[in-house]
Amino acid sequence: MSGGPLSAETIACARCGRRVTAEAPRCPECGADPRTGLSGFRDGARDRVRVCEGVGVRLVALAVDFVILSAVFLGIGLLVYLVLVGAGEFAVVGEEPPSWPLWIIFSAAAFLYFWIGEARFTQTLGKRFFDLRVVRTDGGRVGYGAAFVRTLLRVVDWLPAAYLVGATLVWLTPRRQRLGDLAARTVVVRSRTMAADEIGTSALPTVPWPGPAPAGTGRDHA
Numbered sequence: 001m002s003g004g005p006l007s008a009e010t011i012a013c014a015r016c017g018r019r020v021t022a023e024a025p026r027c028p029e030c031g032a033d034p035r036t037g038l039s040g041f042r043d044g045a046r047d048r049v050r051v052c053e054g055v056g057v058r059l060v061a062l063a064v065d066f067v068i069l070s071a072v073f074l075g076i077g078l079l080v081y082l083v084l085v086g087a088g089e090f091a092v093v094g095e096e097p098p099s100w101p102l103w104i105i106f107s108a109a110a111f112l113y114f115w116i117g118e119a120r121f122t123q124t125l126g127k128r129f130f131d132l133r134v135v136r137t138d139g140g141r142v143g144y145g146a147a148f149v150r151t152l153l154r155v156v157d158w159l160p161a162a163y164l165v166g167a168t169l170v171w172l173t174p175r176r177q178r179l180g181d182l183a184a185r186t187v188v189v190r191s192r193t194m195a196a197d198e199i200g201t202s203a204l205p206t207v208p209w210p211g212p213a214p215a216g217t218g219r220d221h222a
C-alpha cells in the first residue's frame with residue numbers, strides 16, 4: 001500500500017524517548033534521527049540541548065495551570081449549584097453551605113492534576129504551553145514517586161507566600177531547583193537549539209538526554 005497521510009505508526013525516539021511518527025526525519029524534541037538517536041543536524045555545528053529553566057517562565061506556566069484549574073472548578077461548582085437549585089435544595093433563604101469542603105476538594109484536585117500530569121506526561125498543561133518538562137537530574141523520566149514528592153513540597157515552596165521559598169532556592173541553586181526539586185532530584189527543562197561552540201562554553205545548566213548516548217555526541221557537555 002502507498003501509505004496515506006493518516007498512517008500514524010509511532011516509534012519511541014532513541015535519544016529522548018518521545019513518540020514520533022515512524023517516518024519522521026528528525027525528532028522535534030531532541031533534534032536527533034529518532035531511529036539512531038544521532039544528532040539530526042548534518043553539519044554538526046548545532047545540536048539540541050535541555051536547559052534547566054528558572055523562575056520567570058515557570059511562574060507563568062504555574063499561573064496558567066491555576067487559571068485552568070480554577071475555570072474547571074468554577075464550571076463544575078456552577079453546574080452543581082444549578083442542579084441543587086433546580087432540586088430545591090436552597091429553599092431556605094440565608095442558609096449557605098460552609099466553604100471549607102470546597103477548599104479541600106480544590107486542593108485535592110490540584111494535587112492530582114500536578115502529580116498525575118507530571119508523572120504520566122512529564123508536564124502539566126501550563127508547562128506544555130511553554131514546552132517545559134519535569135525530568136530527573138540525570139535526564140531520565142520522572143516517575144510517580146518523584147512527581148509525588150515534588151508536588152507535596154509545593155506547600156513548603158509556597159511559604160511564606162507566592163512561592164518565595166521555592167523562587168529563592170531556584171535563584172540560588174546551580175540547576176535552578178526549588179525544595180521539591182531538590183528532594184525529588186528533579187529539574188524543569190526546555191530543549192533549545194544551540195551552536196556547538198556555545199554548548200561547550202555555556203554556563204547554562206543542562207541535563208543529558210535519557211536515551212542511549214550515541215558515540216561522540218550529546219553527553220560530553222552534560
Ligand SMILES: [Zn+2]
Nearest residue numbers: 013016027030
Ligand atoms: Zn528525540
